[in-house]
Amino acid sequence: MALEAVMQQGEAETAGSAARPVIEVENLSLTFETADAPVYALSEVNLTVNAGDFVSFIGPSGCGKTTLLRVIADLEHQTGGTISVNGVSPEEARRARAYGYVFQAPALYPWRTVERNVMLPLEIMGMTSAERQARAARYLDLVNLGGFEKKFPWQLSGGMQQRVSIARALSFEPDLLLMDEPFGALDEITRDHLNEQLLRLWERTGKTVVFVTHSIPEAVFLSSKIVVMSPRPGRIIDVIDCNLPADRTLDSRESNEFAEIAHRVREGLRAGHSYDD
Amino acid sequence: MTTEAIAGPSKSTPGLLSRAFAGRSGPLAVVCLAIFVLWYLGTVWLNAPLLIDRYEREGQDWSITGLAGDAMAMERPILPAPHQVVEELNKSILQRSVTSKRSLIYHAWVTLSSTLLGFAMGTLLGIVLAVGIVHVNTLDRSLLPWVIASQTIPILAIAPMVIVVLGNIGFTGLVPKALISMYLCFFPVTIGMVKGLRSPDPLQMDLMRTYSASKVQVFWQLRWPSSVPFLFASLKVAIAISLVGAIVGELPTGAQAGIGARLLVGSYYGQTVQIWAALLTAAAMAGMLVAAMGGIERLVLRRSGARP
Numbered sequence: 126m127a128l129e130a131v132m133q134q135g136e137a138e139t140a141g142s143a144a145r146p147v148i149e150v151e152n153l154s155l156t157f158e159t160a161d162a163p164v165y166a167l168s169e170v171n172l173t174v175n176a177g178d179f180v181s182f183i184g185p186s187g188c189g190k191t192t193l194l195r196v197i198a199d200l201e202h203q204t205g206g207t208i209s210v211n212g213v214s215p216e217e218a219r220r221a222r223a224y225g226y227v228f229q230a231p232a233l234y235p236w237r238t239v240e241r242n243v244m245l246p247l248e249i250m251g252m253t254s255a256e257r258q259a260r261a262a263r264y265l266d267l268v269n270l271g272g273f274e275k276k277f278p279w280q281l282s283g284g285m286q287q288r289v290s291i292a293r294a295l296s297f298e299p300d301l302l303l304m305d306e307p308f309g310a311l312d313e314i315t316r317d318h319l320n321e322q323l324l325r326l327w328e329r330t331g332k333t334v335v336f337v338t339h340s341i342p343e344a345v346f347l348s349s350k351i352v353v354m355s356p357r358p359g360r361i362i363d364v365i366d367c368n369l370p371a372d373r374t375l376d377s378r379e380s381n382e383f384a385e386i387a388h389r390v391r392e393g394l395r396a397g398h399s400y401d402d
Numbered sequence: 403m404t405t406e407a408i409a410g411p412s413k414s415t416p417g418l419l420s421r422a423f424a425g426r427s428g429p430l431a432v433v434c435l436a437i438f439v440l441w442y443l444g445t446v447w448l449n450a451p452l453l454i455d456r457y458e459r460e461g462q463d464w465s466i467t468g469l470a471g472d473a474m475a476m477e478r479p480i481l482p483a484p485h486q487v488v489e490e491l492n493k494s495i496l497q498r499s500v501t502s503k504r505s506l507i508y509h510a511w512v513t514l515s516s517t518l519l520g521f522a523m524g525t526l527l528g529i530v531l532a533v534g535i536v537h538v539n540t541l542d543r544s545l546l547p548w549v550i551a552s553q554t555i556p557i558l559a560i561a562p563m564v565i566v567v568l569g570n571i572g573f574t575g576l577v578p579k580a581l582i583s584m585y586l587c588f589f590p591v592t593i594g595m596v597k598g599l600r601s602p603d604p605l606q607m608d609l610m611r612t613y614s615a616s617k618v619q620v621f622w623q624l625r626w627p628s629s630v631p632f633l634f635a636s637l638k639v640a641i642a643i644s645l646v647g648a649i650v651g652e653l654p655t656g657a658q659a660g661i662g663a664r665l666l667v668g669s670y671y672g673q674t675v676q677i678w679a680a681l682l683t684a685a686a687m688a689g690m691l692v693a694a695m696g697g698i699e700r701l702v703l704r705r706s707g708a709r710p
Contacts, residue, residue, distance in 0.1 A: 199611075226608075228609070234627065249613045277707035278707075279709055
């Protein structure tokens with residue numbers, strides 16, 4: 126209850142100005158030096174993500190949304206501008222284990238059972254075996270995978286594997302979740318189901334989520350803020366506040382409000398001339 | 403509908419022959435049979451000139467059947483017949499106590515002990531080198547060429563030197579032979595493990611980075627488990643050439659015991675039957691060692707979640 130209250134307060138404050146910023150990006154650019162010509166992956170990106178926000182990066186392939194997420198996670202380093210996560214550099218934030226990262230693929234370790242995959246970060250962070258056991262059980266339950274503890278990854282479907290990877294990211298209870306197209310490889314039905322679960326999870330825990338996607342309905346359905354990006358060079362063209370009611374369900378996607386926001390996202394994407402080439 | 407209706411009338415039980423050929427035993431038996439036939443033909447063909455020489459010297463009449471019979475019963479044939487080798491195996495394995503110096507089991511054990519010691523040392527050395535090569539940039543560039551160069555030297559050329567030098571500083575018996583085994587068998591382990599330790603995909607490595615895991619943690623939680631399938635592939639090669647190393651190590655010293663010593667003594671006295679018996683024992687040992695390694699591999703991989 127308390128968490129939910131904090132989360133809702135956070136959301137209310139987003140509209141105002143006093144919300145606590147978790148990620149602050151200023152004039153960020155990143156250029157990959159390649160053999161022939163430099164690739165401008167990100168250019169002049171400015172962005173603030175506040176505590177409790179659910180922010181989606183949306184844009185066509187190659188627009189730098191994954192790169193931006195990787196810079197936040199300190200998996201990539203910017204070539205210009207500044208970025209802070211929880212008030213410190215991404216590297217310090219990473220060392221402080223400030224975020225959980227969910228990749229495009231589940232990236233489970235095939236020699237570990239489902240349960241031991243979820244325990245992996247806990248082992249690395251030096252938790253006691255009893256604590257590890259309790260956390261694994263709790264978070265597998267949360268993603269509806271109770272009873273699959275002793276299975277190996279190959280015995281699970283793609284959607285279940287991705288849920289294990291979400292449980293693994295949640296298990297050490299980071300306040301910030303970075304998700305890179307986590308449902309991109311899944312079928313529509315599984316994807317809808319996981320979207321709803323993720324939304325409920327976000328409501329319950331009040332975590333800050335940064336979510337990369339190229340699906341407009343997914344972005345509108347999940348987000349409190351949508352960042353529309355365009356490629357070559359990767360830049361932000363629009364930031365859309367998205368305040369659908371907190372208790373929205375998949376059916377809310379048929380509401381007028383939903384259609385309006387989706388329309389604005391589509392307009393933004395079109396304005397980025399991203400379909401010219 | 404019942405399943406029976408779908409399946410239709412059940413087929414009659416297939417005969418013994420067709421059942422044997424449906425599995426692996428049938429083809430295997432055919433190949434074995436072919437080898438025996440070729441071997442017998444070879445025996446007659448290779449031993450015939452010697453026998454014909456003798457017949458002519460003694461002015462004896464001879465027929466093809468008599469020749470074939472004689473060719474398979476010579477005391478020192480060029481190529482002994484299979485049944486002669488089997489008889490020798492029976493004589494030197496089953497008919498003697500295992501502690502006897504004339505028992506092949508005794509000699510096999512002598513060779514096996516240095517094989518296993520050399521294999522253990524070689525595996526350890528191979529893994530240590532691979533870990534170094536994967537983690538230290540300088541070693542990556544400096545060590546691998548030497549490792550490869552080491553294998554281009556014929557082992558027969560350096561084995562006598564190793565034995566003599568070690569003998570001079572007081573190492574005789576087991577250790578020098580094990581060192582030659584080690585010299586041969588560390589190589590596939592190093593090559594396999596370098597590949598295995600580098601096999602984690604970028605996503606799996608990134609995951610470790612997001613946890614800010616230490617190098618040691620990355621090694622034990624990711625690199626080592628990913629390399630296990632590669633390790634076993636290498637170990638199966640390593641254990642077989644480890645045996646070769648041990649036998650080669652027994653040749654130059656005129657060692658008192660071991661499969662190599664039996665081969666050497668056999669060739670001194672032209673005891674070809676004894677040589678073939680020793681060779682077959684070595685081959686059977688190699689087969690058993692590789693099979694045992696395969697068994698351990700299956701056990702370990704099943705425990706770590708490999709698909710059955």
